[in-house]
Amino acid sequence: MTTDLEYxxxxxxxxxxxRELKDGEIVGVGLGLPVISSFLxxxxxxxxxxxxxxxxxxxxxxxxxxxxxxxxxxxxYRAKIHTSFADMLGTVLHKGLIDVGFLGALEVDAYGNxxxxxxxxxxxxxxxxxxxGGGNDIASCARRTVVTIRHEARKLNEAVSFITSPGYLHGxxxxxxxxxxxxxxxxxxxxxxxxxxxxxxxxxxxxxxxNTTLEDVLDxxxxxxxxxxxLPVTEPPTAEQVRLIREEIDxxxxxxGS
Amino acid sequence: MxxxxxxxxxxxxxxxxxxxxxxxxxTARCTMAFAHEVIRQGIKKLTVSQxxxxxxxxxxxxxxxxxxxxxxxxxxxxxxxHHCINRAIEQGTLATEEFSSLSMTFRYLAGSLGxxxxxxxxxxxxxxxxxxxxxxxxxVGRLQDPFTGExxxxxxxxxxxxxxxxxxxxxxxxxxxxxxxRWDNEEQVKASxxxxxxxxxxxxxxxxxxxxxxxxxxxxxVSHVVHLPFSAHPSSVYGVYxxxxxxxxxxxxASKTPEGLKxxxxxxxxxxxxxxxxxxxxxxxxxLDELRADPILGY
Numbered sequence: 129m130t131t132d133l134e135y136x137x138x139x140x141x142x143x144x145x146x147r148e149l150k151d152g153e154i155v156g157v158g159l160g161l162p163v164i165s166s167f168l169x170x171x172x173x174x175x176x177x178x179x180x181x182x183x184x185x186x187x188x189x190x191x192x193x194x195x196x197x198x199x200x201x202x203x204x205y206r207a208k209i210h211t212s213f214a215d216m217l218g219t220v221l222h223k224g225l226i227d228v229g230f231l232g233a234l235e236v237d238a239y240g241n242x243x244x245x246x247x248x249x250x251x252x253x254x255x256x257x258x259x260x261g262g263g264n265d266i267a268s269c270a271r272r273t274v275v276t277i278r279h280e281a282r283k284l285n286e287a288v289s290f291i292t293s294p295g296y297l298h299g300x301x302x303x304x305x306x307x308x309x310x311x312x313x314x315x316x317x318x319x320x321x322x323x324x325x326x327x328x329x330x331x332x333x334x335x336x337x338x339n340t341t342l343e344d345v346l347d348x349x350x351x352x353x354x355x356x357x358x359l360p361v362t363e364p365p366t367a368e369q370v371r372l373i374r375e376e377i378d379x380x381x382x383x384x385g386s
Numbered sequence: 387m388x389x390x391x392x393x394x395x396x397x398x399x400x401x402x403x404x405x406x407x408x409x410x411x412x413t414a415r416c417t418m419a420f421a422h423e424v425i426r427q428g429i430k431k432l433t434v435s436q437x438x439x440x441x442x443x444x445x446x447x448x449x450x451x452x453x454x455x456x457x458x459x460x461x462x463x464x465x466x467x468h469h470c471i472n473r474a475i476e477q478g479t480l481a482t483e484e485f486s487s488l489s490m491t492f493r494y495l496a497g498s499l500g501x502x503x504x505x506x507x508x509x510x511x512x513x514x515x516x517x518x519x520x521x522x523x524x525x526v527g528r529l530q531d532p533f534t535g536e537x538x539x540x541x542x543x544x545x546x547x548x549x550x551x552x553x554x555x556x557x558x559x560x561x562x563x564x565x566x567x568r569w570d571n572e573e574q575v576k577a578s579x580x581x582x583x584x585x586x587x588x589x590x591x592x593x594x595x596x597x598x599x600x601x602x603x604x605x606x607x608v609s610h611v612v613h614l615p616f617s618a619h620p621s622s623v624y625g626v627y628x629x630x631x632x633x634x635x636x637x638x639x640a641s642k643t644p645e646g647l648k649x650x651x652x653x654x655x656x657x658x659x660x661x662x663x664x665x666x667x668x669x670x671x672x673x674l675d676e677l678r679a680d681p682i683l684g685y
Binding site for chain 1: 411412413414437438439440457458459460461462463464465467472475476484485486487488489490491492495506507508509510511512513514536537538539565566567568569570571572573621622624628629631679683684685
C-alpha cells in the first residue's frame with residue numbers, strides 16, 4: 129500500500145490534475161501546477177496527449193520547469209510547433225478541439241466562476257491583478273476545465289468580485305443559454321476535489337484528501353458545497369508518480385512550495 | 387527600396403494620440419529601445435494595444451506616454467505584475483479597453499481581413515463583457531447568425547495606426563522573420579496601417595529570397611526598418627539572447643512605486659542619449675555576451 133509514502137499537498141494536487149487527462153486528449157496549459165500535471169500525465173497514462181501553450185507552443189520538452197512564465201523560452205524547448213494565438217486559441221480552442229483546459233485563479237465561486245482581475249469593490253477601491261490573458265477563452269471554449277486553487281476561505285467564495293472567466297454563471301442552465309461551449313469539470317484544492325451538481329451546477333464535493341476531515345474542508349471555504357452521501361477519500365499519488373515529479377519533471381523543486 | 391532608418395527617425399514618425407500595437411509578450415520580444423525613445427522624444431497620449439501586457443507597454447504607461455490601453459490583461463509571470471499599468475488602472479489615470487487574448491487576436495484578425503466585425507464565443511457571461519458593454523462608442527454588439535438563427539457576440543475590428551514589431555531577421559525593405567512562437571504579432575502587422583520593424587539582424591534581400599516561407603512580416607506593409615542589436619533588452623529574443631533576469635529585477639523593484647520608476651527613467655532612459663549608451667549602462671558587452679542564446683536551446 130501507499131500509506132507510508134510521503135508526499136506534499138502540491139504533489140497530491142499535481143497528480144489529481146494529471147488523472148483528469150485522458151490519453152490522446154488535447155490540453156491547454158498555463159504555467160505552474162498544470163505544467164507538472166500535464167507532463168506527468170504524458171509520462172504515465174497519457175503518452176499521446178498534446179500539450180498546448182496559448183502563445184503558440186505545442187508539445188515542448190523543456191530541460192527545466194523553473195521558468196519565469198510562458199514567455200520564458202526555456203519552456204518552449206523542443207516543441208513540435210511554434211505558432212500563434214490565432215492558431216492555439218483560434219483554430220484549436222475556438223474550433224472546439226481542446227479537451228481539457230487547466231486554469232488557476234485568485235478566487236473561485238460556488239458555480240465555478242473565476243476571478244483573476246481584481247480584489248475589492250470594482251466600483252470603489254480595488255487592487256488590480258493579471259486579468260484574463262487566455263483564461264477567459266479557455267473557460268469559454270474548452271470541453272472541460274479543471275481549476276486548481278489553494279483551499280482558503282478568502283479564495284472559495286459564494287460569489288467572486290469579478291467574473292473574469294465564466295463557470296456556470298448563476299447555475300442551472302444559464303451557461304448553456306449564454307453562447308459558451310464546454311463546462312467546468314473539476315476544482316482541485318489542497319484539501320479536496322469538487323465536481324458540479326448536474327442540476328443546480330453548484331460545486332459538489334467529490335472526494336476529500338487523506339489526512340483531512342470534512343469539517344476542515346468546510347471550515348476553510350466561504351460557501352457550502354453540495355455534499356453527497358458517499359464521500360470517498362482522494363486516491364493518493366503512487367510512489368512512481370511522486371518519483372517522476374521529484375526526479376524528472378521538477379528536480380529543482382520550482383513548484384513544490386507554490 | 388530601402389526603408390532603413392535610425393530609431394530616432396522611426397519614432398519621430400509617430401504622432402501623438404496614435405494607436406500603436408506593440409509586439410511584446412510579458413518578458414519576450416518587448417519593444418524596449420523603441421519605448422525608451424518614445425519617452426525621450428516626449429510623445430504622449432498614445433493608445434497602446436497588445437494581446438498580453440508586456441514590459442514595453444508597462445514602461446510607456448509608467449512614463450505617462452499612454453492615455454489608453456487596449457489589451458487582454460497580463461503580468462510578467464513569476465517576476466510579478468505590471469505595476470505601472472495596474473497602478474494607473476487603480477488610480478483611474480489610464481483608460482482601458484480590456485479583453486482576453488483570443489478576443490484581442492480576433493479584433494486584429496478582423497482588422498487584417500478588412501471585416502466590419504467578427505463573432506466570438508469568448509467573453510460571454512463575464513464581467514469583462516459587462517465592462518465593455520458600457521463603453522461608447524460601442525466595441526461589442528450582438529448579431530443573429532443568418533444560417534442557424536443563433537445569437538452571437540461580435541467584436542469591432544482593431545486597426546492600429548502603426549505596429550511596432552521586434553524581429554530577429556529583416557531586410558532593408560522590411561521583409562522579416564519572427565522565429566519562435568509569435569503570439570499576436572502577425573495579426574498586429576496585418577491589421578495595422580503601417581509597420582515599424584526593429585530587427586536584431588539586417589540581411590540582404592537575397593537571404594530572404596532563399597527562405598521566403600519564413601517571411602511573416604511583408605515588406606510592402608513596412609514604413610521603417612531599424613537595425614538595432616539588443617533592442618528588446620531586458621526581455622528576450624528567441625534564438626538571439628535570453629532575458630536579463632537581473633535587470634528585470636531592477637525594473638520590477640523600481641516600478642513598484644512612482645518614485646522608484648522616476649529614478650529608473652532618469653537613469654536608464656532620460657540619462658542616456660541613445661540605445662548604445664543604455665547598453666553600456668546595463669553592463670555593456672560583458673553582460674550582453676552572457677545573455678547570448680545557445681543555438682540549440684534558443685535561450
